[in-house]
Amino acid sequence: MDIASIKAAAGRLAGHARRTPLLSSPFLDEIAGRRVLVKSECLQHTGSFKFRGAYNAVAALDPDTRARGVIAFSSGNHAQGIAAAARLHGVPAVIVMPADAPQAKVDGTLGLGAEVVPYDRATEDRDAIGARIAAERGLTLIKPFDEPMVIAGQGTCGLEIAEQAAELGVTTADVLVCCGGGGLTSGIALALEATAPGLRARPAEPEGFDDVRRSLASGEIERNPALSGSLCDAIVTPQPGNLTFPIMKRLCGPGLAVSEDEALRAMGLALKHLKVVAEPGGAVALAAALFRGNEIEGDAVICTISGGNVDPAVLARAIGA
Amino acid sequence: MDIASIKAAAGRLAGHARRTPLLSSPFLDEIAGRRVLVKSECLQHTGSFKFRGAYNAVAALDPDTRARGVIAFSSGNHAQGIAAAARLHGVPAVIVMPADAPQAKVDGTLGLGAEVVPYDRATEDRDAIGARIAAERGLTLIKPFDEPMVIAGQGTCGLEIAEQAAELGVTTADVLVCCGGGGLTSGIALALEATAPGLRARPAEPEGFDDVRRSLASGEIERNPALSGSLCDAIVTPQPGNLTFPIMKRLCGPGLAVSEDEALRAMGLALKHLKVVAEPGGAVALAAALFRGNEIEGDAVICTISGGNVDPAVLARAIGA
Structure with missing residues (x-):
C-alpha cells in the first residue's frame, strides 16, 4: 500500500464513487471552540465510505x-x-x-x-x-480492512480531504477518523502523508472498544475485551489489522475515544446543523472533535462521518439526545 | 431576470455557496418506478437554498x-x-x-x-x-422571492442541476421544485431554459396551499384560502409573486401537490436512503417524485430537497412515518 495504489484506486473510482462534501456549520465551530470540517461519507453510495x-x-x-x-x-x-x-x-x-x-x-x-x-x-x-x-x-x-485494495480504496477519501481542506485554506490540522479495523484510518493516513503533510490522521473509537488507541499507546496489537454490546456496531472489531496497524503506528497521532452518549449527541448535532444522518459508529470522530477539544491542537479540526446506516429507533434516540 | 443575471450570480456565489450534491438511491428508484435524482439543497449553507x-x-x-x-x-x-x-x-x-x-x-x-x-x-x-x-x-x-437578485441567485441551483444531470447522462426530465412564492422555481426554470432545454421545471406544493398549481392551471394569480396550519410552513405564501408568476407561466409544466403524510414519508425515505434531513416543505418535490409518478413522464425525474430546517418533534414523526 502506497500513494501509487491509492491514486490507481482513485482512477478506478472516478465516475463511480461520489466526491462527498466537506461540510461545516458555525454552530459546530462554536461548540468545538475551533473550526470543524466534516467529511460526510454517509453521503457516499450505500451510505458509507466502505x-x-x-x-x-x-x-x-x-x-x-x-x-x-x-x-x-x-x-x-x-x-x-x-x-x-x-x-x-x-x-x-x-x-x-x-x-x-x-x-x-x-x-x-x-x-x-x-x-x-x-x-x-x-x-x-x-x-x-x-x-x-x-x-x-x-x-x-474480500476482507473488510486487512486487504491492500480495500485500504487503497479507502485512501481515496484522504486524497479528497487533502484537496477540499486546502480549498478552504486548511493545511494544518488533526484528521479524526472513525476507526474499526483501521482500513479507512490507514488509507487516509497514507494519502495525507503524500499529499498533505500538515494533516495528521488520528483514530476515533467508542470507549470500551478502543483497541486501536490502546495499540498505538503500547506499540503492540491489543484486543478488545468484548466484541458486542456497543451501539457503535459498525466499528467494533477484535483488534487492528496486521496490515493496517503498522501503517497507523508509523503515521497516526494518538487515538481518541468517546462515550456512547457523546456519539448520540454528535448524531443529533449532525442532523440539526449539517442535515446529515450519522450512525453511532460513524459519529465518534465528530463527537471527539466536539467534546474532546482538550485532546486536540490547532485552529481547525477535520473529522469523518464514516456512515449513516442506522435503525430508526437509534436515530430517534439521537434526536432526543 | 435572464440567464446573464443568473450567471452573474454564480460568479458572486463562487467560493461562498456550496455546490450541493445530486444524490440518488436504487431504493428510491424502485419506489418511484424511474430514476430519481435529488438536488440536496438542505446541504447548502444555513440548511436551505435561500x-x-x-x-x-x-x-x-x-x-x-x-x-x-x-x-x-x-x-x-x-x-x-x-x-x-x-x-x-x-x-x-x-x-x-x-x-x-x-x-x-x-x-x-x-x-x-x-x-x-x-x-x-x-x-x-x-x-x-x-x-x-x-x-x-x-x-x-430584501424580499424573499419577488426580487430580481434573489431569483437570479436561486437560479444558480438550476445551472448546477443542468450540469450535474448531464454528467449522469440525464438531459430530458421533469425537474420538480418545492415552491412557495416561486423564487426557486422561476430561477431554476430560467436557468434550464438557457442551459438544458430538455429539462422542464414544475412546481410542487402541499395540498390546500397549492396556489401556484392553481394559478398555472387558470392562467391568473390565485390565492391560498389559508396562510397557516401547514406542516410545510417554509413554502406557505399567500400567492405567487408578480415577478415569479409570469416566468413560471411561460416556462413551467403543470404543478403537483402532495399531502402532509406524503411529505412526512418522503422525509423518512430521505433519511433512510439518502442520509439527509428534509423539512416538510422541502420534501414535497421528492414526495411528488415518489408518490405521484402517474403525473410524471420519462425514465428519470429530478427533484429538489429545498431545505432541512425542521424541529426535532417533526423529524421524529418522519422517522416513524
Missing part, C-alpha cells in the same frame, strides 16, 4: 476471477459496499453477516442483490465461515 | 447602501440566508419573522447574529411591518 474500498477491490480482480463472484464478512457497511460493487460489475456476492446486525443494514444488503449468510458474533468465527464458503463456491474473499 | 438568493442580493448592493444593513421578512429559511449573508459581509440584519415559526429557524437566525422581530402571521401584514422598520433605520428590504 463503497470505496469494495469497489476498488472488485474492480481490480482479473475478469475471470471476478466473474465467479465475491464473498465478504461484515457487520453491514462493508457488506453493502461489496453488494453494490458486485452488482455494478454484474457478478454474484455472498455476505457473511452477524445475526444481530441492524435490520437497516441487512435490508440494504439484500436489496442490493447479495445473498446473506448470518452467523453468531459471540460464538462463531466469521473468518472460518467465509473461507469455507469461498472455497466451496470458488468465490474471492 | 442562502443563494440572499447572498447574491446582499453582494449586489452598492457598498454604502449595504453598510447600513438589510431587512427581510421570512418564515425562516430566507431569514437565515439573509442573516448569514449579512454576517459574511459584516453588515447588520433585521428579520421580521412569524411568531409561530419553528424554533429551529428562530434559533438559527439569532445564532447567525441577526435581530428578530416577531409578528402574527394570521392578523398582521409582514410587508407593512418590514417597510416601516426599513424606513426608520435606513435598511434595504
Whole structure:
C-alpha cells in the first residue's frame, strides 16, 4: 500500500464513487471552540465510505476471477459496499453477516442483490465461515480492512480531504477518523502523508472498544475485551489489522475515544446543523472533535462521518439526545 | 431576470455557496418506478437554498447602501440566508419573522447574529411591518422571492442541476421544485431554459396551499384560502409573486401537490436512503417524485430537497412515518 495504489484506486473510482462534501456549520465551530470540517461519507453510495474500498477491490480482480463472484464478512457497511460493487460489475456476492446486525443494514444488503449468510458474533468465527464458503463456491474473499485494495480504496477519501481542506485554506490540522479495523484510518493516513503533510490522521473509537488507541499507546496489537454490546456496531472489531496497524503506528497521532452518549449527541448535532444522518459508529470522530477539544491542537479540526446506516429507533434516540 | 443575471450570480456565489450534491438511491428508484435524482439543497449553507438568493442580493448592493444593513421578512429559511449573508459581509440584519415559526429557524437566525422581530402571521401584514422598520433605520428590504437578485441567485441551483444531470447522462426530465412564492422555481426554470432545454421545471406544493398549481392551471394569480396550519410552513405564501408568476407561466409544466403524510414519508425515505434531513416543505418535490409518478413522464425525474430546517418533534414523526 502506497500513494501509487491509492491514486490507481482513485482512477478506478472516478465516475463511480461520489466526491462527498466537506461540510461545516458555525454552530459546530462554536461548540468545538475551533473550526470543524466534516467529511460526510454517509453521503457516499450505500451510505458509507466502505463503497470505496469494495469497489476498488472488485474492480481490480482479473475478469475471470471476478466473474465467479465475491464473498465478504461484515457487520453491514462493508457488506453493502461489496453488494453494490458486485452488482455494478454484474457478478454474484455472498455476505457473511452477524445475526444481530441492524435490520437497516441487512435490508440494504439484500436489496442490493447479495445473498446473506448470518452467523453468531459471540460464538462463531466469521473468518472460518467465509473461507469455507469461498472455497466451496470458488468465490474471492474480500476482507473488510486487512486487504491492500480495500485500504487503497479507502485512501481515496484522504486524497479528497487533502484537496477540499486546502480549498478552504486548511493545511494544518488533526484528521479524526472513525476507526474499526483501521482500513479507512490507514488509507487516509497514507494519502495525507503524500499529499498533505500538515494533516495528521488520528483514530476515533467508542470507549470500551478502543483497541486501536490502546495499540498505538503500547506499540503492540491489543484486543478488545468484548466484541458486542456497543451501539457503535459498525466499528467494533477484535483488534487492528496486521496490515493496517503498522501503517497507523508509523503515521497516526494518538487515538481518541468517546462515550456512547457523546456519539448520540454528535448524531443529533449532525442532523440539526449539517442535515446529515450519522450512525453511532460513524459519529465518534465528530463527537471527539466536539467534546474532546482538550485532546486536540490547532485552529481547525477535520473529522469523518464514516456512515449513516442506522435503525430508526437509534436515530430517534439521537434526536432526543 | 435572464440567464446573464443568473450567471452573474454564480460568479458572486463562487467560493461562498456550496455546490450541493445530486444524490440518488436504487431504493428510491424502485419506489418511484424511474430514476430519481435529488438536488440536496438542505446541504447548502444555513440548511436551505435561500442562502443563494440572499447572498447574491446582499453582494449586489452598492457598498454604502449595504453598510447600513438589510431587512427581510421570512418564515425562516430566507431569514437565515439573509442573516448569514449579512454576517459574511459584516453588515447588520433585521428579520421580521412569524411568531409561530419553528424554533429551529428562530434559533438559527439569532445564532447567525441577526435581530428578530416577531409578528402574527394570521392578523398582521409582514410587508407593512418590514417597510416601516426599513424606513426608520435606513435598511434595504430584501424580499424573499419577488426580487430580481434573489431569483437570479436561486437560479444558480438550476445551472448546477443542468450540469450535474448531464454528467449522469440525464438531459430530458421533469425537474420538480418545492415552491412557495416561486423564487426557486422561476430561477431554476430560467436557468434550464438557457442551459438544458430538455429539462422542464414544475412546481410542487402541499395540498390546500397549492396556489401556484392553481394559478398555472387558470392562467391568473390565485390565492391560498389559508396562510397557516401547514406542516410545510417554509413554502406557505399567500400567492405567487408578480415577478415569479409570469416566468413560471411561460416556462413551467403543470404543478403537483402532495399531502402532509406524503411529505412526512418522503422525509423518512430521505433519511433512510439518502442520509439527509428534509423539512416538510422541502420534501414535497421528492414526495411528488415518489408518490405521484402517474403525473410524471420519462425514465428519470429530478427533484429538489429545498431545505432541512425542521424541529426535532417533526423529524421524529418522519422517522416513524
